[in-house]
Amino acid sequence: xxxxxxxxxxxxxxxxxxxxxxxxxxxxxxxxxxxxxxxxxxxxxxxxxxxxxxxxxxxxxxxxxxxxxxxxxxxxxxxxxxxxxxxxxxxxxxxxxxxxxxxxxxxxxxxxxxxxxxxxxxxxxx
Amino acid sequence: xxxxxxxxxxxxxxxxxxxxxxxxxxxxxxxxxxxxxxxxxxxxxxxxxxxxxxxxxxxxxxxxxxxxxxxxxxxxxxxxxxxxxxxxxxxxxxxxxxxxxxxxxxxxxxxxxxxxxxxxxxxxxx
DNA sequence: ATATGTACCATGCATCATACTGGTACATAT
DNA sequence: ATATGTACCAGTATGATGCATGGTACATAT
Numbered sequence: 001x002x003x004x005x006x007x008x009x010x011x012x013x014x015x016x017x018x019x020x021x022x023x024x025x026x027x028x029x030x031x032x033x034x035x036x037x038x039x040x041x042x043x044x045x046x047x048x049x050x051x052x053x054x055x056x057x058x059x060x061x062x063x064x065x066x067x068x069x070x071x072x073x074x075x076x077x078x079x080x081x082x083x084x085x086x087x088x089x090x091x092x093x094x095x096x097x098x099x100x101x102x103x104x105x106x107x108x109x110x111x112x113x114x115x116x117x118x119x120x121x122x123x124x125x126x
Numbered sequence: 127x128x129x130x131x132x133x134x135x136x137x138x139x140x141x142x143x144x145x146x147x148x149x150x151x152x153x154x155x156x157x158x159x160x161x162x163x164x165x166x167x168x169x170x171x172x173x174x175x176x177x178x179x180x181x182x183x184x185x186x187x188x189x190x191x192x193x194x195x196x197x198x199x200x201x202x203x204x205x206x207x208x209x210x211x212x213x214x215x216x217x218x219x220x221x222x223x224x225x226x227x228x229x230x231x232x233x234x235x236x237x238x239x240x241x242x243x244x245x246x247x248x249x250x251x252x
Numbered sequence: 253a254t255a256t257g258t259a260c261c262a263t264g265c266a267t268c269a270t271a272c273t274g275g276t277a278c279a280t281a282t
Numbered sequence: 283a284t285a286t287g288t289a290c291c292a293g294t295a296t297g298a299t300g301c302a303t304g305g306t307a308c309a310t311a312t
Contacts, residue, residue: 010297012271015241038286049273054288062233071280071286092234092242099225100246107188108218110247111300116218117243118268118299120226121236138301164256175303180258197256197310237270244298256310263303273294280286 001030005046013048017056022065022084025076032081036066036074063088127156127163131172139174143182148191148210151202158207162192162200189214 003020005013024030036042039057043050057074060066064083068074077083103113129146131139150156162168165183169176183200186192190209194200203209229239 012241014271039288040285051274052272055271057287059235059238068287070288071282073286088232088234089238089242091232092229092239093246095225095229096239096242096246099221103218103221106214106217108214109185112215112218113222114247114299116215116222120219120222121240122269140301165258166255177304178302181301183257194257196258197312199256240270253312255312257308259306259308261304261306265301265303266299267301268299269297271294271296274292276289276291278287278289282283282285 003042003046005048013052014056014059017046017053018060021056021060025065025080025084030076032076032078034076036076038073129168129172131174140178140182140185143172143179144186147182147186151191151206151210156202156206158202158204160202162202164199 001021001024003017005016007013009016011019021030021036030036036057037045039053040050043053046053057066057068061068061074061077063086064077065080066074067077100113104110127147127150129143131142133139135142137145147156147162156162162183163171165179166176169179172179183192183194187194187200187203189212190203191206192200193203226239230236
């Protein structure tokens, strides 16, 4: 599995990593049950921080593309291939596009939309 | 019509101006058809940039609170009172809140939502 | 001449949130 | 001893954004 990280790419490192692992699954380069490099190992190889790799792994596990088994390491999820085709980001993009289109039609300024968005995101009431 | 602008107020100047004009309409201090000070005149009185006043006027016209008649000046909109009670920003906030709540429930990370949002905002296809 | 709204050019400043980094620590198990 | 994922503390830097500013110019009309 060859991973290439470009620090000059505007795409965040953790996103690049996620995409490439997903792609590797889709290409069949890694298959269900295969072991993935450990977080620290991969971070060392790619010369990036382990927290960044951990972030990618955490999100990939949320998407059921990989599975972590504690001290035993991380493995490709049984349904990885199917789940790699599902892109949550696409869903997010579509939902947001719809709303923003409506708001723009109502005359809302991009500036106003951005400000309101920031307000919503920073006011979590958990 | 007394307008008071506080440059130390964290609320943007153009927002302060919009709010006070709306409030003046609601209070009946200015009524439909009344003439408003010209952009340059008001900017001079308040000692702020004319572009800032122009911005407030532009947004107030979008909200149908005022009406500009080219070289003749700016006047209070016939339906100003009704439209002054409507706050577009509230609408924007509500729409965005709904969508974001849905996305979060689906497991979307704030990070992912923000990235997608940025993508949508920067990809206008007009 | 004077004044209206509007449009374009542009810049400085402050703010904010992200992404990334680093260090330390823990329970787990080999 | 070594390694796993995970968690907490924290700081930095980069970029994006909004706000406000300035100057100039135009067509319009009094």
